Amino acid sequence: GAVVSQHPSWVICKSGTSVKIECRSLDFQATTMFWYRQFPKQSLMLMATSNEGSKATYEQGVEKDKFLINHASLTLSTLTVTSAHPEDSSFYICSASRAAGGEDTQYFGPGTRLTVL
Amino acid sequence: QQQVKQSPQSLIVQKGGISIINCAYENTAFDYFPWYQQFPGKGPALLIAIRPDVSEKKEGRFTISFNKSAKQFSLHIMDSQPGDSATYFCAARGGTSGSRLTFGEGTQLTVNP
Numbered sequence: 682g683a684v685v686s687q688h689p690s691w692v693i694c695k696s697g698t699s700v701k702i703e704c705r706s707l708d709f710q711a712t713t714m715f716w717y718r719q720f721p722k723q724s725l726m727l728m729a730t731s732n733e734g735s736k737a738t739y740e741q742g743v744e745k746d747k748f749l750i751n752h753a754s755l756t757l758s759t760l761t762v763t764s765a766h767p768e769d770s771s772f773y774i775c776s777a778s779r780a781a782g783g784e785d786t787q788y789f790g791p792g793t794r795l796t797v798l
Numbered sequence: 799q800q801q802v803k804q805s806p807q808s809l810i811v812q813k814g815g816i817s818i819i820n821c822a823y824e825n826t827a828f829d830y831f832p833w834y835q836q837f838p839g840k841g842p843a844l845l846i847a848i849r850p851d852v853s854e855k856k857e858g859r860f861t862i863s864f865n866k867s868a869k870q871f872s873l874h875i876m877d878s879q880p881g882d883s884a885t886y887f888c889a890a891r892g893g894t895s896g897s898r899l900t901f902g903e904g905t906q907l908t909v910n911p
Contacts, residue, residue: 687841695819708889712898715898715899716824720830722904722906723903724887724901724902724903724904725887725901727898727899730898759888767809767816772839774841776841778897785830785834785897786844786847787844787897788834788844789841789842789843789844790832790841791840791841792839792840792841794839
């Protein structure tokens with residue numbers, strides 16, 4: 682159990698367009714979902730934390746108007762990169778936190794490679 | 799105080815050897831320390847995790863050693879295999895960071911055949 686999926690796995694878009702990335706917890710209800718960004722050979726950088734039905738909490742330096750997060754249900758969160766530019770090209774990874782039996786483990790999705798031309 | 803320092807940045811080990819990756823933290827409020835394994839182009843996968851009330855946890859070839867007084871923890875991979883070649887991240891959670899994970903910088907492990 683504890684499978685997290687992301688869609689799409691990769692996307693190429695033109696500069697100025699918006700891209701939506703979906704994150705789903707397939708076999709559990711996620712109390713919290715997280716969105717990360719990862720550049721090549723670097724660690725994961727947390728962008729925002731979202732709880733179902735409430736506004737996302739963004740990390741310092743992350744533009745909330747550019748990276749729109751919607752957490753519509755306990756199994757689905759979406760990240761929309763608005764008016765994407767080449768510098769937004771990166772590997773975006775979500776994780777879902779399952780609180781069960783006293784554990785609160787984050788399970789990661791497979792990531793989405795975004796390339797903005 | 800929220801940082802987690804990880805070393806080495808890269809590690810090359812021969813097949814069958816022991817791989818050791820170290821992490822150090824400052825925030826004594828951290829209460830959960832997972833290790834993640836990441837292959838190129840994939841998301842991180844939880845490998846093993848420990849809480850500060852135990853000094854060691856073993857799962858198969860993977861062992862976490864935890865030194866609460868030194869605020870350090872390490873991952874040991876016994877009988878390292880070429881398939882273990884990946885990037886490993888330590889992380890910590892707790893205190894004012896809540897459920898958010900603070901990641902180390904990562905260690906790129908290469909196991910030569």
